[in-house]
Amino acid sequence: MDSVTQAALGAAVSGVIAGRRCSPKVLLAGALLGTLPDLDVVIDYGDPVANTVNHRGFSHSLFVLPPLGVAIAALWWRLSDKTWPLWQLMVLVVSVLVTHPLLDAMTAYGTQLFWPLDKPPVAVASIFIIDPLYTLPLLIGVLAALVWRTNAARLCVVGLIASTLYLLSSVYQLEQIKARVAQQTQGTELAGKPMFITPTPFNTVLWRIVVRGEQTYWEGLASRLDKTPEIDWMAFEQQGWPLAESESLTALRFFARDFLRYENRGGQQVVTDLRLGMANYRPFQFLLAEQSDQGEWRPVPPRQLEPGPVLPRTIPALWRRLLGDQSIDALLCNQKDCYPNEEQQAKVRSSS
Structure with a gap:
């Protein structure tokens, strides 16, 4: 705290x-x-x-x-x-x-x-x-x-x-959300996968859920004020780590319980702790490797990246979502990645 x-x-x-x-x-x-x-x-x-x-x-x-x-x-x-x-x-x-x-x-x-x-x-x-x-x-x-x-x-x-x-x-609120998520993921490809649930900033009414898969991870929001129990999931591509596991990556995996996202950002390998932050704001993202002109990856001294902006639309959207508006696009998407993995997203909906 x-x-x-x-x-x-x-x-x-x-x-x-x-x-x-x-x-x-x-x-x-x-x-x-x-x-x-x-x-x-x-x-x-x-x-x-x-x-x-x-x-x-x-x-x-x-x-x-x-x-x-x-x-x-x-x-x-x-x-x-x-x-x-x-x-x-x-x-x-x-x-x-x-x-x-x-x-x-x-x-x-x-x-x-x-x-x-x-x-x-x-x-x-x-x-x-x-x-x-x-x-x-x-x-x-x-x-x-x-x-x-x-x-x-x-x-x-x-x-x-x-x-x-x-x-x-x-x-108590956390346990209620866990029960709701278990019910909503039963019979879908999300069932049984590692899951992390945490409240959104400054409250215990609106909760953020991260479900980790091998090549995909999903994020959803659930408010205690929702009128229906359904949770809308956004699917995000999960890239792999291109090198042998470094000491820094091992430490991050232990710290974050493997709730990490791996991204190739124009030849820079960035690892992000998915448990902390939301939308564009990710406070714990680290540059751990870079790609040479020949396409070979090499580890670099870890560098913590800027967490990203808090978009003006996020705060009012967060408040509306807390009050029960179950549209989550404005919260979980950024401008470059607004509807990632639509095929995976449709698959979760059709399975539920």
Whole structure:
């Protein structure tokens, strides 16, 4: 999640655990601790791919943060006037640090909760990386605690409960969409294929679905406000990788769980993480190989490409789609590729 949300969560958690000891200093300390795991962004791992896949790595590990929290609490207690019980400081610091990656794991980006074990990043993908409806209760509770200090802990409790209920509701919405997608793909060529579902920006009403095939992948949108259960699918050509698999590509495949698109863009081989972004905006696309004048491919140092523009038509179309307008062309297509693989698209419709 974004830094504001993580700071608000850290402050709220610290206020709840502090109880009658809750104060502006405690809330500030909680906010700072809540953003501490994200300081890994200052580490340069050597190239854009490595920086992307290693973010939310060791600094978000459930094997690292608890002992780190105990050490920070012990140092804090040692340097303080020892008016706090050591156990309470330890619970506060560890809780603030651990809730950070647990919340991050609810997004599509994923979090390496079990680093250094060779486990894929955990990505529940039930909430967008920025969601005001999750953040606002936390912020309101913390700000109210700063004003009405006699009830500070209770106000933090209220904010934390409200935000947690919203987070739980996002998981419920995700499960409902999963059931709908399973029903709609039953008996079609999409049935049984790897699938990724995630909310569109700033809400848990409109959801984006990606289905991965060997030579084709499909995208669809489903809103909780749709009047009919049918999902319109757009089929996109999936090109292959022309070289032996590089270290960067292996890392991206692990990070994205193979939800990647391979494209030859005029002699440049671009690999895009399909889980993140939509329409023309793809924030994680990397140039990994180039073609010589003789037609031979060679790997190049990874370079992250511009994510692409957000077209003016996209935002109002997104809002209409959220409200139940089941036309998705304006959202999923770009000017060069507006009706890709019409034959495949017709095949899915005729099978359903």
